[in-house]
Amino acid sequence: MARAIIQLRITxxxxxxxxWRRVLIPGGFTLDRVHRVVQFAMGWGDRHLHVFDIDGVQYGVPDPDGLLDVRDELDTRLDAVAQKDARLRYTYDFGDWWEHDLTVEDVFPADPDTAYPVCTAGERGCPPDDVGGPEGYRDLVAVLADPDHPDHAPMREWLGRSFDPTSFDPARVSTLLRRMT
Known part of the structure; x- marks a missing residue:
């Protein structure tokens, strides 16, 4: 039997x-690998804690101090928790609190000629890490759009790179995803 591929829309x-992004992920991936797919697909830097919330159960990296009560994401396969039309929650960076909705759009057999995981679509650039959550991101976009804003130059310097909030390239993400396997 062909391995199952899960089509996720990450919003x-x-x-x-x-x-948002659309990714095709082998169902046999454990949640730690799904975390990496989300990181690469969205453009995050994987510098902060994360957690999955699936039907009220939280999965993540076990906390050695026991402060976070999560199941070990290494022990759970995606196909065990993600059937068609299922919705999973993924939170990244407990300071900025970036919440993602992961919707299972489809489940189908793998194409033997396709390398998975792969990003097939998406829109808009991901906010930079440490920008201050959704409110900080709105401020950043407004400041960058106004060259006369007093914070324009300091924000560009803080970013340290060019940033276009409208730009997204699924082929580039797919290349990064292939490197993770």
């Missing part, structure tokens, strides 16, 4: 216009 909450 970042609290940001308008919507930042």
């Amino acid at each position: 970042l909450d609290g940001v308008e216009p919507t930042v």
Whole structure:
């Protein structure tokens, strides 16, 4: 039997216009690998804690101090918790509190000629890490759009790179995803 591929739509909450991605992931991936797919697909830097919330159960990296009560994401496969039309929640960076809605759009057999995971679509650039959550991101976009704003130059310097909130390239993400396997 062909391995199952799960088509996920990842949508970042609290940001308008919507930042989203569509990825195809092997169902046999454990949640720690799904975390990495989300990180690469969205453009995050994987510098902060994260947690999945699936039907009221939280999965993540076990906390050695026992402060976070999560199941070990290494022990749970995506196909065990994600059937068609299922919705999962993924939170990244407990300071900025980036919430993502992961919707299972489809489940189908793998194409033997396709390398998975792969990003097939998406829109808009992901906010930079440490920008201050959705509110900080709205401020950043407004400041960058106004060269006369007093914070324009300091924000550009803080970013340290060019940033276009409208830009997204699924082929680039797919290349990054192939490197993770």
